[in-house]
Amino acid sequence: MSRMKAKSIYTVEDQIRATAHVECRKDAAVIDEIPMAYKDIDKVMHAQRELVEVLHTLRQVVCVKG
Numbered sequence: 001m002s003r004m005k006a007k008s009i010y011t012v013e014d015q016i017r018a019t020a021h022v023e024c025r026k027d028a029a030v031i032d033e034i035p036m037a038y039k040d041i042d043k044v045m046h047a048q049r050e051l052v053e054v055l056h057t058l059r060q061v062v063c064v065k066g
Contacts, residue, residue, distance in 0.1 A: 003032035010034045022064035033065055 003052075015034045016026050045054060 001037050003037070006034055006037035010036065017061070022063055025065060030065050033063065044063045053058050 010031055012026060012028055012031065014036070015031055018035045019026060024033075045052065
């Protein structure tokens with residue numbers, strides 16, 4: 001979704017819950033980086049299953065936005 005849409009529908013509280021396991025800023029200035037603003041990686045990879053082979057799955061632990 002667009003950054004403007006993410007900012008209009010999500011709150012800082014949503015961001016805090018969604019990034020509880022990630023070391024990152026959790027304030028209104030970065031609400032457009034909330035995970036729900038992006039496509040679900042599992043769905044993306046499933047759609048490309050004939051083109052890719054998943055060897056490893058990574059988990060985000062930090063996000064830096066200046």
